[in-house]
Amino acid sequence: MSNEQYKFFLCEEDLPKQWYNIRADMPMPTPPVLNPQTKEPITPEFLNVLFPMSLIEQEMSTERFIDIPKEVREIYKLWRPTPLIRARRLEKALDTPAHIYYKNEGASISGSHKCNTAVAQAYYNMIDGTKSLTTETGAGQWGSALAISCNFFDMDLEVYMVSASYYAKPYRKVIMQTYGADIYPSPSDHTDYGQKFKAEHPSSPGSLGIAISEAVEVAVKSNGQKKYSLGSVLNHVLMHQSVIGQECIKQMEMADEYPDVVIGCVGGGSNFGGVAFPFLHMNLTQGRKTRLVAVEPTATPTLTKGLYAFDYGDTAMLAPILKMFTLGHDFIPAPIHAGGLRYHGMAPQICMLYDAGYIEAVAVPQPATFAAGIQFAQAEGIVPAPESAHAIRTAIDEALDAKIKGEKRVILFNLSGHGLLDLAAYDAYHQGEVVDDTLEITPDEIRANLPKVYV
Numbered sequence: 001m002s003n004e005q006y007k008f009f010l011c012e013e014d015l016p017k018q019w020y021n022i023r024a025d026m027p028m029p030t031p032p033v034l035n036p037q038t039k040e041p042i043t044p045e046f047l048n049v050l051f052p053m054s055l056i057e058q059e060m061s062t063e064r065f066i067d068i069p070k071e072v073r074e075i076y077k078l079w080r081p082t083p084l085i086r087a088r089r090l091e092k093a094l095d096t097p098a099h100i101y102y103k104n105e106g107a108s109i110s111g112s113h114k115c116n117t118a119v120a121q122a123y124y125n126m127i128d129g130t131k132s133l134t135t136e137t138g139a140g141q142w143g144s145a146l147a148i149s150c151n152f153f154d155m156d157l158e159v160y161m162v163s164a165s166y167y168a169k170p171y172r173k174v175i176m177q178t179y180g181a182d183i184y185p186s187p188s189d190h191t192d193y194g195q196k197f198k199a200e201h202p203s204s205p206g207s208l209g210i211a212i213s214e215a216v217e218v219a220v221k222s223n224g225q226k227k228y229s230l231g232s233v234l235n236h237v238l239m240h241q242s243v244i245g246q247e248c249i250k251q252m253e254m255a256d257e258y259p260d261v262v263i264g265c266v267g268g269g270s271n272f273g274g275v276a277f278p279f280l281h282m283n284l285t286q287g288r289k290t291r292l293v294a295v296e297p298t299a300t301p302t303l304t305k306g307l308y309a310f311d312y313g314d315t316a317m318l319a320p321i322l323k324m325f326t327l328g329h330d331f332i333p334a335p336i337h338a339g340g341l342r343y344h345g346m347a348p349q350i351c352m353l354y355d356a357g358y359i360e361a362v363a364v365p366q367p368a369t370f371a372a373g374i375q376f377a378q379a380e381g382i383v384p385a386p387e388s389a390h391a392i393r394t395a396i397d398e399a400l401d402a403k404i405k406g407e408k409r410v411i412l413f414n415l416s417g418h419g420l421l422d423l424a425a426y427d428a429y430h431q432g433e434v435v436d437d438t439l440e441i442t443p444d445e446i447r448a449n450l451p452k453v454y455v
């Protein structure tokens with residue numbers, strides 16, 4: 001037997017004790033978040049309609065490290081630390097001198113990285129007295145993660161699931177129901193906005209922007225009875241995900257290597273921020289030069305084709321206005337199988353860093369991501385979530401580029417979730433039904449529908 005090591009495991013004591021807050025190291029000032037009604041900088045009181053004060057404080061915090069509460073760490077221990085794996089069989093299949101590592105966040109209790117923030121958000125809501133939460137979900141990974149977390153802290157949960165995914169991934173609904181949540185396909189008949197949208201667009205596949213509007217509306221109209229929870233985009237969500245990158249740094253040390261490039265797929269930006277920001281901290285403070293690459297679908301090319309502007313976080317214009325790369329809040333993405341990447345905007349922190357050249361972005365088409373996902377599954381044995389297959393596509397492209405250049409490049413990507421409940425998507429690919437939905441859009445088309453804000 002060879003003594004080549006494949007898996008790098010940390011002990012439970014190695015689980016990070018603090019989250020890393022990139023805001024403390026941001027090389028540029030943070031743009032304001034605006035109230036969707038007044039278009040003035042938002043106040044904590046306004047945000048408190050949606051979020052508990054403890055999370056609002058985290059959202060605005062400039063502290064570099066924030067303690068992870070013991071109760072949250074105890075639940076993290078159910079699946080964390082997650083393994084870092086050297087993809088030796090994929091390296092061989094590609095015949096590349098590159099070393100490829102992946103962090104398996106699909107090993108979490110609900111199958112993706114989303115639990116890292118779901119548990120924290122449910123905990124802080126519980127501490128602040130929330131009894132019931134509302135949320136949206138794209139492919140169902142976020143909804144599943146929040147459903148199990150609400151179950152742990154004895155809270156009710158109402159989930160608005162993008163209808164394209166609701167019907168394509170019926171077993172996600174069953175998982176959420178098993179954890180005790182109520183699920184509605186969005187646009188739904190359950191909210192004023194859902195009813196209005198459905199009347200105007202009866203066959204809409206839905207979008208994350210619409211589902212967010214519905215979940216926000218329910219919280220806003222609940223007279224304080226319900227709070228809203230968002231699975232990505234916001235500062236505190238990216239901060240909770242920093243456990244991923246912090247663990248990777250220790251595990252890469254165990255492997256006696258350091259990544260030249262770190263890769264993650266981006267929907268709202270949380271798993272990418274989670275894996276990349278601790279390495280960016282090393283770039284900024286220790287002179288490291290790791291490239292950080294965000295991968296998006298060509299059907300929703302927010303970073304690569306969007307406008308950097310102030311826009312609403314949701315379609316109904318109820319959610320706060322953020323400065324971000326956007327395709328426009330009323331943009332309805334093609335119903336690609338990577339439902340978690342169908343968002344018109346992007347985390348403001350990722351946008352600031354991309355705009356200033358600290359991180360890179362690429363867009364990859366849907367058929368090529370499935371080809372990469374299948375190549376990974378055949379080499380490594382894990383069927384990846386279609387979202388994660390975007391990161392795999394770029395990791396393989398990096399490894400092939402290293403081969404052409406004869407470089408021993410060290411590549412790390414985040415496997416944000418497994419795809420065992422996405423088999424209808426793989427079936428569609430096997431049947432030759434997965435199409436290239438590359439979006440053509442001009443800056444003027446996006447600009448036409450942006451809010452008129454003056455700051």
Ligand SMILES: Cc1ncc(COP(=O)(O)O)c(C=O)c1O
Binds near residue numbers: 112113138266341417
């Ligand atoms: C498996 C998986 N990866 C990635 C994403 C994209 O989200 P984010 O960019 O916040 O990591 C999702 C979103 O639902 C997801 O389910």
